Amino acid sequence: MTQNYFELFALAPTFNLDLVTLETNYRTIQSTSHPDRFVGATATEKLSSMQLATMANEAYQTLKNPAKRAKYLLELQNINSISETNTAMPADFLMQQMEWRENMEEAKSNKDIASLEQLHHQIQVEAKILQASLIDCLDIKKDYSSGTDVTRKLIFLDKVCDDINKIIEQLDS
């Protein structure tokens, strides 16, 4: 199967994606291709069902998540947004990052889950702003260079949120 993830779900390759259609089409594909539908089938049919269902899962998870979706859109343009040559970040963004990380560490040592949740929420708000600007860069202006910068920022924010969740989990166990 050579098609890309957008083609698989019969969607146009845009950042501003209709998530309802994505979910509906994902479910339609799983309803057709899932291994449960091929229990009595031949080994070959089972194999292609397994492959397609696996790909549909991977594709769905990629397109559902804004940072992964942006990264994937850039990959379709042959741009690797997280390659090692692509690491320069604006100073103000890095300052912001450091501040968040400091707040995170402080809340961690105070075992303050409420503050961590608050910080998580604050970063999500920032992420929404970046997502809006990705529609502008990737869908409207086709400015992939700026799009790459914003995507990297979004990936950074996701990483901070992941780390916050990990800390909350540790404190909660």
Added chain:
Amino acid sequence: MALLQISEPGMSAAPHQHRLAVGIDLGTTNSLVATVLSGLSHVLADEHGYTLLPSVVHYGETDKVQVGTEAQKKQNSDPHNTIVSVKRFMGRGLKDIESSQLPYQFVEQAGMLQIATRAGIKSPVEISAEILKVLKTRAEQALGGELVGAVITVPAYFDDAQRQATKDAARLAGLNVLRLLNEPTAAAVAYGLDNNSEGLYVIYDLGGGTFDISILKLSKGVFEVLATNGDSALGGDDFDHRIYCWILETAKLSPRNAHDTRLLMSKSREAKEWLTSHTETQVSCLLSDGDFVNLHLTYDQFTEITANLVEKTLSPVRKAMRDAGLSIEDIDGVVMVGGATRMPQVQQVVADYFKKTPLTNLDPDKVVALGAAIQANILAGNKNAEELLLLDVIPLSLGLETIGGLAEKVIHRNSTLPVARAQEFTTYKDGQTAMSIHVVQGERELVVDCRSLARFELRGIPPMVAGAARIRITFTVDADGLLSVSAREISSNVEAHIAVKPSYGLSEEEITNMLKASFNSAEADKSARMLTEARVSAGAIIGAVKAALEADKALITRDQVATIEAEINRLSTLSAANDANAIHSGVEALNHATEAFAAARMNASISNALAGKALDQIKL
């Protein structure tokens, strides 16, 4: 061409016939078997009308094995040979369990612990198989035929070793496992179909020995698990144990012998059950040294001594909610599953957390088996439930050991199944030609804190400078949640593959040997059986391919059709002869011949399914 069809009773490939399939809830305390009859799921009863089979196995004198109520009666008089709650030992080593309070003679074995009984050393897999055999017989007697297969439920939070052990037990009991199904997902199926529910549901499943929490999105027959979490060593048994400890403490008793321990545990369980609907109880019994225990226990005291057990369930609940990215207001309903959720203090804590009265209108003991039966019915190919689809997840992350004893996650927990993911690694020494691969499961950073699933070696890497080799390791998890791992050096194509059957799992050969030993079958019987099985599978594939050709011949060239038809004819001829191996190779050949056809059909069916949805964008 005459199509040769040889079917065993109940194994007919004829599509119109109802295939007998069951769902089995292999529980810590009780086990059940259910099936779908005329579109409705029913739990099957034994000849006395009992549906719950206590998960207790007694090894008696003269090779007599008893299971269920009869075995339960022996637990006070013969505790060493009466195994209760064996599920807690599945896929577990001695270090994983608290063995000091248990009356068994444990034998440490690489991987899974074993228990010395009168009938010899038994593994938890063999003990569980005894329970499954009884349920299999019960089902076959009730349904009047041989079973096509069974769906066996497991706690969602079971790891790979525990799943593998469960599957081994089923195979040892002579069951064809159609699927391992997570218990909360099974419950959601039974509940959702019964109530026509749509939306976001939490399944809170506190069984005898395990706790699971799953969050599902129910929509138009698709049951999508968004997140799951749990504790595979927390359940109703722990509440009994709290009462037991309370008795020892209050009555100032010294540690007891096996007989007294068992007796006090039974009394504790009775007290717990009584306090589910009463405010107080009297615990009284006569111990072996003549001491008489007589204590008064109130519901409030019971709630107090078990408060932290109930509280302990909320941590997995919060984790699952976070993983699903949901808040309490998003949840449409909370379904209670498992006998232990009958305890009022459990219901209260759940109601307080979700700010909602939990749903308890299905029998919490039966709902898992009922859901499993529905899935079994679909997987056996009995139509009319086509719209139902379960999308489950992997409960625990899978990873590899990297330098410094760190676990690098390859597949993250709560990924939807089936899933495959590859990661590249490299060598760290010049000229390194082998790489040892250690597969682990768990969320912790350090390998020592995760469960080790398997170790294997990739050899024959061409010598290169450190960091130059590119070793791609692929993890594949199938719809049962079972893992296989393959490793390949990309430049040289050296490959190693293992299905992860760690020290915990049994190899195909071991299973065969155990089966042989238990049936004690003569060689002739065995080859007759093999021939019958080969013919059944040949008949099944011929039927399937013919039906496929009938429907979709147009998708492939006339030459391709001719090749496939030639293989069908060849296999039919082989099937009429008496060589099982030749039939198997004919099946292989037919499978091979249909590869392109299968792919074309798959693509066509996806196109059809998405038809009308922006057709111009699909390139299939």
